[in-house]
Amino acid sequence: MKILEFLTKIPRRIIFLILAIFVIFPLFYPLNLTTKVSVRTLDLFKAIDNLKGEKPVLISIDFDPQSMPELYPMYISILRHCFSKNIPVIVLGLWITGVGIGEEGLKMIASEYNKEYGKDYIFLGWKPGITAVILGLGRSLKETFPTDYYKNPLESLPLALKVETYKDIPFMVSLSAGSPGYGDWIAYAQTRYGVKIGAGVTAVSAADAYPYLQSGQLTGLLSGLKGASEYEYLVEKYGYSKAFKSATQLMDSQSFAHLIIMILVIIGNIGYFFLRRRK
Amino acid sequence: MNISLDIWTWISAILTLFIFSFLYGDNPFYKFAEHIFVGVSVGYTIAITWHNFLYPDLIVPVFKQGNLINLIPAFLGVLYFSVFFKNLSWMIRIPIGFLLGYGSGVAIPAIFQANIIRQIQGSLLTPKILERKDLLIGSIISLFGIISTIIYFFFSREQKGVSKILAKCGIVFLMIGFGASFGFTVMARVSLLLGRLQFLLRDWLGLIK
Numbered sequence: 001m002k003i004l005e006f007l008t009k010i011p012r013r014i015i016f017l018i019l020a021i022f023v024i025f026p027l028f029y030p031l032n033l034t035t036k037v038s039v040r041t042l043d044l045f046k047a048i049d050n051l052k053g054e055k056p057v058l059i060s061i062d063f064d065p066q067s068m069p070e071l072y073p074m075y076i077s078i079l080r081h082c083f084s085k086n087i088p089v090i091v092l093g094l095w096i097t098g099v100g101i102g103e104e105g106l107k108m109i110a111s112e113y114n115k116e117y118g119k120d121y122i123f124l125g126w127k128p129g130i131t132a133v134i135l136g137l138g139r140s141l142k143e144t145f146p147t148d149y150y151k152n153p154l155e156s157l158p159l160a161l162k163v164e165t166y167k168d169i170p171f172m173v174s175l176s177a178g179s180p181g182y183g184d185w186i187a188y189a190q191t192r193y194g195v196k197i198g199a200g201v202t203a204v205s206a207a208d209a210y211p212y213l214q215s216g217q218l219t220g221l222l223s224g225l226k227g228a229s230e231y232e233y234l235v236e237k238y239g240y241s242k243a244f245k246s247a248t249q250l251m252d253s254q255s256f257a258h259l260i261i262m263i264l265v266i267i268g269n270i271g272y273f274f275l276r277r278r279k
Numbered sequence: 280m281n282i283s284l285d286i287w288t289w290i291s292a293i294l295t296l297f298i299f300s301f302l303y304g305d306n307p308f309y310k311f312a313e314h315i316f317v318g319v320s321v322g323y324t325i326a327i328t329w330h331n332f333l334y335p336d337l338i339v340p341v342f343k344q345g346n347l348i349n350l351i352p353a354f355l356g357v358l359y360f361s362v363f364f365k366n367l368s369w370m371i372r373i374p375i376g377f378l379l380g381y382g383s384g385v386a387i388p389a390i391f392q393a394n395i396i397r398q399i400q401g402s403l404l405t406p407k408i409l410e411r412k413d414l415l416i417g418s419i420i421s422l423f424g425i426i427s428t429i430i431y432f433f434f435s436r437e438q439k440g441v442s443k444i445l446a447k448c449g450i451v452f453l454m455i456g457f458g459a460s461f462g463f464t465v466m467a468r469v470s471l472l473l474g475r476l477q478f479l480l481r482d483w484l485g486l487i488k
Contacts, residue, residue: 016302024476028486069471096328097324191392207460207463216401217393223463224470253469258469
């Protein structure tokens with residue numbers, strides 16, 4: 001009886017300790033579990049991989065440092081994919097606290113591929129008024145963002161001269177941790193201007209994004225750390241990068257954590273079930 | 280072991296440990312880190328708003344280019360502060376009115392189109408889906424799930440007979456949906472923990488590659 005009661009009321013600090021041990025162990029001794037790439041990730045990868053020409057991919061940083069473990073590896077992998085294929089990139093953000101992340105990642109990967117600012121990539125930064133920004137890009141990039149993040153007039157940047165509106169952007173990716181995020185890009189850019197959109201989302205919001213795949217409003221979807229790890233795998237498999245795979249390193253720990261949580265849920269239910277029968 | 284010598288990595292690591300100390304219980308270290316987080320976020324937001332928006336979109340056009348029309352939205356923005364003065368607080372209705380009018384006008388058709396019309400279209404069994412065997416089964420299950428769940432939420436008539444059976448199927452679909460959401464939530468929270476552990480063990484202590 002006491003054991004059954006204990007199973008239903010395991011102290012939370014013991015659970016934290018067990019979880020910490022099983023999560024840290026694979027970081028020191030990786031199991032290298034195989035990565036199976038989902039169709040959703042493959043669709044997003046192919047959408048970028050099939051791009052040709054000088055038209056840029058637009059990336060929207062719609063997250064803040066709290067969601068970095070899941071979304072930042074996606075951002076880095078997508079940048080590596082684009083730059084290794086010589087696809088120009090324009091980065092902006094709908095979250096004010098994401099500006100620093102966007103700039104840091106862009107600078108780091110651009111220098112890795114010797115890309116030139118203004119010609120191969122532009123960082124627009126952030127502007128308030130989510131709908132006004134998204135709809136504004138459909139009318140004129142230069143009117144919405146007269147200057148980039150560094151106060152350079154857009155007319156002075158060769159890449160910006162090639163882009164007037166969404167019609168010059170063959171694909172965009174919203175890396176989104178909630179609202180504003182991919183939902184706003186779908187409502188205002190995709191529905192109104194027909195922009196082809198892919199999304200990278202935190203796992204917690206992945207279930208909400210799935211209906212947009214079925215309706216064709218999203219071209220592809222990266223879901224949480226798993227999605228990031230799958231994209232890293234594809235970028236390496238197709239020979240675009242051999243850099244360290246940050247999300248992949250965490251996937252063994254993620255699998256262990258899921259296993260522990262499943263076992264704890266089952267143990268708790270067994271304890272509850274037998275206690276209820278005895279009562 | 281290749282411990283970091285970067286002071287910012289150390290500050291970041293120590294603040295992470297302060298936040299983690301909440302797992303044991305509320306304490307002054309956690310409170311300290313929490314207050315720093317709030318203060319830094321607000322300060323950062325003000326700085327970015329000034330450099331990315333107020334300066335290039337208001338100060339430069341008005342004072343350097345003589346574009347006085349930008350003073351109108353600026354004045355509307357300033358009216359938000361009228362709430363701090365009892366005699367003038369009614370003026371806050373003006374910018375709120377503009378915001379609500381603009382927001383509703385822009386959002387209602389777009390959201391209706393994106394989240395209702397396109398979603399209904401997406402759940403239909405179109406000839407394109409019927410041709411593709413890989414999509415067909417999933418689409419039929421999805422359509423059945425949508426109909427049975429909507430019937431579960433149909434409260435205008437008593438649910439009996441076929442509608443009761445369908446409503447029960449709707450509950451099953453709802454439970455599967457909740458289960459999937461919970462699973463994703465667990466995955467998300469564990470990912471955040473892993474991100475910090477990776478930072479502590481790799482970037483700070485250099486214990487892992």
